[in-house]
Amino acid sequence: MITPFWTNIRYHGAVYLHSVDLWLDPRASREWAFVSHAHSDHVAAHQEAVLSPGTARLLAARDVMPRAAAVLPFGETRTVRGVACTLYPAGHILGSAQLLATVNGRSLLYSGDCKLRPNLVAEAIVIPRAEVLIMETTFGHRRYAFPPQEAVIAEMRAWVAAALADGATPVLMGYSLGKGQEILAALDGCGHEILLHASLYEMTRIAEELGATFPPYDRWAPGRGAGGVVLCPPHLRKWIRGKLPPHRAAIVSGWAFDPRARYRYGADAAFCLSDHADYQDLLTYVERVGPRRVYTVHGYAGAFAGDLRRLGYDAHALDQADQLELF
Numbered sequence: 001m002i003t004p005f006w007t008n009i010r011y012h013g014a015v016y017l018h019s020v021d022l023w024l025d026p027r028a029s030r031e032w033a034f035v036s037h038a039h040s041d042h043v044a045a046h047q048e049a050v051l052s053p054g055t056a057r058l059l060a061a062r063d064v065m066p067r068a069a070a071v072l073p074f075g076e077t078r079t080v081r082g083v084a085c086t087l088y089p090a091g092h093i094l095g096s097a098q099l100l101a102t103v104n105g106r107s108l109l110y111s112g113d114c115k116l117r118p119n120l121v122a123e124a125i126v127i128p129r130a131e132v133l134i135m136e137t138t139f140g141h142r143r144y145a146f147p148p149q150e151a152v153i154a155e156m157r158a159w160v161a162a163a164l165a166d167g168a169t170p171v172l173m174g175y176s177l178g179k180g181q182e183i184l185a186a187l188d189g190c191g192h193e194i195l196l197h198a199s200l201y202e203m204t205r206i207a208e209e210l211g212a213t214f215p216p217y218d219r220w221a222p223g224r225g226a227g228g229v230v231l232c233p234p235h236l237r238k239w240i241r242g243k244l245p246p247h248r249a250a251i252v253s254g255w256a257f258d259p260r261a262r263y264r265y266g267a268d269a270a271f272c273l274s275d276h277a278d279y280q281d282l283l284t285y286v287e288r289v290g291p292r293r294v295y296t297v298h299g300y301a302g303a304f305a306g307d308l309r310r311l312g313y314d315a316h317a318l319d320q321a322d323q324l325e326l327f
């Protein structure tokens, strides 16, 4: 029988733990929130927030620090508003954290966005056990079986070398925080000049402050790029492509699993390197947490909860409204 303590869990645009009045990654400003990581879809200026030191540093750079912050190093437990909070690395981006919340010995784990495979830049995931689990299911459909990372990275490096041999500048598109740094790290030892768009450059400098190491790179400027590799965020692809010498563009994303992805991003190639767990890794995650009840959010929350029930778990999707939008 599940403890009644953690059963009053709601979804109103974000997960809300009613029994302790705590919001998890709300997009709107709230009185008290946990911010799992610094991606902009998880961030707002809250009154008080629990977050990791890495996330605090990245939020400060994005000018969205909460008024009061409980900055918790990984593995340290602190009681905030009556809840014993411990953060564990989530392996998604630098500073990304899972929250283990415990009240009267009853534990609840919130995954945030997470990745089980080694992240080339972020801290490796550490998975604690918990009684109740709230987890992201972005790629929670069984068709998402990501290829081995080493193979994807080898393909990407070969594509870069081939473009350069043909006299074209390879442009690799990934988000300015997280994926951009993983792409840069994946190019380690390639020997090419690597130029980063300003937004990616700024985030990479902060990542270095936080302890990450990268191959040599420089800031891209209009007109630069011939003979080198350019990294830029996907939303700037049209803007930057007008300012480059002859080039080829590739999108680097978990969504590249879909063979049509490159057309959606207006790219010549697509490489499936994700900073989220794929389907099998999500199942492994649940096994390792060993929860008595699971709540799923984001992406394929309904399908994944259904699969967990077939495996004998007490599992429920929290955000049906989100899913209706997806289908």
Ligand SMILES: [Zn+2]
Pocket (backbone or CB within 6 Å): 037, 039, 092, 113
């Ligand atoms: Zn994220």
